[in-house]
Amino acid sequence: MKGSDSIVGRLTLSLTLVALIGALLLLLFIGIEYRMSFAELSDASALPAIIHELTEHVVIPMLLLATPMTLTGLWAIRRALKPLEEAARKIDAAQGQSRGVRVEVESLPLEAKPFARSVNALLDRVDVAAAMHEAFAADIAHELRTPLTLLSLELDQLDGAKSEQLRLDVGAMRRLIDQLMLLAQVDAERAAHTSPTPVDLVELAGDVVAQMAPAALADGRQIELNGENSGVVPGRREAIAAALRNLVENALRVTPAGDTVVVLADRPGELAVRDGGEGLSPERLDILVQRLRRADHASSNGAGLGLAIVARIMAAHGGRLVTNPDRRELRLIFPLC
Amino acid sequence: MARLLVIEDNERLAALIAEGLAGLGYRSDIAHSLADADAALAVAAFDVIVLDLGLPDGDGLDWLRARQPAGEPPALILTARGGLEDRVNGLDAGADDYLVKPFSVEELAARLRALLRRPGRRAEPVLKVGSIKYDSTSRSASVDDRPLDLARREADLLELLLRRAGQVVRRRSIEDALYRLDEAVTPNALEAIVSRLRRKLDDAGAVGQLHTVRGVGYLLREPDQAR
Numbered sequence: 180m181k182g183s184d185s186i187v188g189r190l191t192l193s194l195t196l197v198a199l200i201g202a203l204l205l206l207l208f209i210g211i212e213y214r215m216s217f218a219e220l221s222d223a224s225a226l227p228a229i230i231h232e233l234t235e236h237v238v239i240p241m242l243l244l245a246t247p248m249t250l251t252g253l254w255a256i257r258r259a260l261k262p263l264e265e266a267a268r269k270i271d272a273a274q275g276q277s278r279g280v281r282v283e284v285e286s287l288p289l290e291a292k293p294f295a296r297s298v299n300a301l302l303d304r305v306d307v308a309a310a311m312h313e314a315f316a317a318d319i320a321h322e323l324r325t326p327l328t329l330l331s332l333e334l335d336q337l338d339g340a341k342s343e344q345l346r347l348d349v350g351a352m353r354r355l356i357d358q359l360m361l362l363a364q365v366d367a368e369r370a371a372h373t374s375p376t377p378v379d380l381v382e383l384a385g386d387v388v389a390q391m392a393p394a395a396l397a398d399g400r401q402i403e404l405n406g407e408n409s410g411v412v413p414g415r416r417e418a419i420a421a422a423l424r425n426l427v428e429n430a431l432r433v434t435p436a437g438d439t440v441v442v443l444a445d446r447p448g449e450l451a452v453r454d455g456g457e458g459l460s461p462e463r464l465d466i467l468v469q470r471l472r473r474a475d476h477a478s479s480n481g482a483g484l485g486l487a488i489v490a491r492i493m494a495a496h497g498g499r500l501v502t503n504p505d506r507r508e509l510r511l512i513f514p515l516c
Numbered sequence: 517m518a519r520l521l522v523i524e525d526n527e528r529l530a531a532l533i534a535e536g537l538a539g540l541g542y543r544s545d546i547a548h549s550l551a552d553a554d555a556a557l558a559v560a561a562f563d564v565i566v567l568d569l570g571l572p573d574g575d576g577l578d579w580l581r582a583r584q585p586a587g588e589p590p591a592l593i594l595t596a597r598g599g600l601e602d603r604v605n606g607l608d609a610g611a612d613d614y615l616v617k618p619f620s621v622e623e624l625a626a627r628l629r630a631l632l633r634r635p636g637r638r639a640e641p642v643l644k645v646g647s648i649k650y651d652s653t654s655r656s657a658s659v660d661d662r663p664l665d666l667a668r669r670e671a672d673l674l675e676l677l678l679r680r681a682g683q684v685v686r687r688r689s690i691e692d693a694l695y696r697l698d699e700a701v702t703p704n705a706l707e708a709i710v711s712r713l714r715r716k717l718d719d720a721g722a723v724g725q726l727h728t729v730r731g732v733g734y735l736l737r738e739p740d741q742a743r
Contacts, residue, residue, distance in 0.1 A: 324596035325526060328618035332532040335621045346620070353618050385732050389684035392729045396737060404731030417604070442731075 186260070190252045198245045205237045262286045266295065279306070309366075317363040320356045327352060358484045361421055365492055375496075378416045380409035380513075381444045387423045388442050391431070399436035402427070409444040412513040414496045419511075422492040422500075423450055425485040426509050430454035443508070448498075451510040458504030468500070518632055519561070520544045523553045523576070524568040524594065533566070536621030542628065549573045564631055565591040566624075567611070577609045590631045594619070626682055633679045643678040646739040648722050650678050659720035669694050670713045677726070677736035686733040710734055 209232065266282045281302060282295045331349045334342055388404045395402045412419075423442070430440040433456030443451040459467075468490040489511070490500045498513040520537065522544045524530040534544035545560070547553040550573050553565075569576035580591055590612040595602065597616075606614045612634070613627050633643055643650045650657045655671055657664040666674065672694050677685055687706065694709070695701050714726045727735045 321596050324617040325529065328596075329526075329529055329532065331618040331620050332529070332536055335536055336532075349618065357616075385686065388729060388732045389686060392684045392727075392732070392735060393682055393737070396727055396735065397740075403729060406731075 186256050187253060190256060191249065194245060194249050194252065198241050201244075202237055202241050205240070206233070209233070209236055259288045262288070263291055313363040313366050316359050317367075320360040320363070323352075323356055327356070355484075358425075358488055362484065362488050362491070365418055365421075365488070365495060375413040375415060377411045378414045378419055379411050380419075380448075380450055381407045383416060383420055384409065384423060384442050384444050384450055387420055387427060391424065391427050395431055395440065398431065400431055400434055401439035402431070402442070403439060404442045404444065406443055406445040408446055409450055410447045412448055412496075414513065418492050418495070422489045422511060423452070425489045426452040426511070429485050429509070430456070433457070448513040448515045449510055451508045453506065453508045456507060458507040459502045459509065460504050461502055464500070464502045464509075518542050518563040518628070520564050520566055520628070521547060521553060521556055521562040522566045523547045523550070523571065524566070525549065525571050526568075529568075533621070533624065537625060537628075540621070540625045542625070550576070550579050553579075562589050564589055564628055566628075567591050567593050569593060569595045569597060569606075577606065580611060581609045583610075590634065592624075592627055592631060594624075630680065630682060633681065643675065643681075645678055645681040645736060646722060646725060648674075648678065648717065648725065648736075650675055659717065659722045662720060664716060664720055666713070666716065667709075669709050670716070673709055673713055674736075677734060681736045682738065684729050684733045684735045690733065 213232070262283075266287070270280060270282070281299050284292055284295045284299065287295050327349060331346070331353075334345050334349065337345075384404055388402055392402050427440060427442065430452045431454075434440050434454045438455035440455070441453040443453060445451065464486065467486040469487070486500070486509075489509075493500045493511055493513075496513055498511060501510050501512060502508070503510065518541070520542050522530050522533055524533065524546070525548050527548065530546045530548065534546055537544055544566075545556055545562070547556050550571050553567075556562075567576045567580065571579075576593065576595075580593075591610065592613045592615060593606045593611040594615050594617060595606070603614045603616075612631055615624060615627055641651060641653045643652060647660045648657070649659075649661070650671075652675055655675075657666055657671060657674055673690065676690060676693055691701050691706060694706070710726070710728065717723075717726055722739070725737055725739055727737060729735060
């Protein structure tokens, strides 16, 4: 029986049972009282009288009793379970947020409290595990830098065709380490609830462009800043700069030599990067952004975790990362206050 | 030949840095601890300090902050801490530049060149990037040893860009340096000076070294060459 899986189903079933047993007992009682026997049932003239008697003394009282009981039972159960539904909705809504989600125990019915407390204890353990995981990632990244420096310096002393490829490989490892550290830090800051400060987006964009221009020019790509309308948003400057830097790095990678990457400070609360690539469809962006959640790290071309990190930084600021493939733009949108 | 003090506790790393820089014309002394560094600084003059942050006898940043009144020589921090605020903290502590591990000798050398070009006690009077040369005492410029005839502001601009060669110099800081406070700067004035300077450099044979980063500033680079 499927209904017995839900509390409402169980209640209906048990109330039906109560009604049935009650009806049988009543039937028995009436039978004894009126000395009716099954023999009389065969008498055609007696049947209507018996049915009348039964309706009056069994069916009506049972219905009068069972209907309000069922309705009140349903109402009581729905009401009692409402806080549980609320709690579940809250946990679902907090999916993008990795830390600090708890069930509110006080609003729950007494019977559900032990369960809620266990869930909270589990969430505590998950948070602790996440913090340890982050610290571990940051430690690993930190510890890898020194051997990687040795490797890179040794490579500088080598000549030949192989060494250039090895240098590129070291560069890719270095990018990955940078991204891991950045990610760990963004999460740690969010967990610590660091308070935001006003960030001048135009000035920040100028800094990032100035910082990245020498390498871009050395690779034969131009980079420029367009517009000065982005204004000021509350946030964490270094994190936003890292997000923009990741977008520009991404743009430089897909832009052919000789072309220009444009950083746009064109609208209030927004920054965008236009590249010379083919444009990124929303579906593809979604896949790249989800990479962290899916732990799908099979990257071949060095795109790495960049966009996923950008999306996470934006989420931490209550903003979002959107793509406009027709304009070949990726845009950071901050909430306007 | 510029003389460096490399303060780095990893012996192999220190040796590799010294070796790599020796090939590029720097002489490096190595200190494996802050105590060694203090001893070295007491007996010799250095042009630049290259400082690792995690040292056996203390934190490099604290040491730098404590030395700060002494002021010179300029310090470049090498670190494995690549966090968002670490760079800011490093510069606040009095470092002149900040390089996150891993790095290549070329990157390090480029940063050192930029530090040595900075105006200050030990700034070299003759600035040189590729075939462009500028003597800041006589205020004369040349390309391939052929003198370049520059107007006053063109020369000022060239000196500014040479001192920070390889980096973007922001428009505003150029305007601040080239014009007095009471002078009105029209938006196109700087562009006109830049394009005149660029034409003169191009004509003299230093082609494609002065770049415009639109909306941000200008940048003078070493000429492109096959590495």
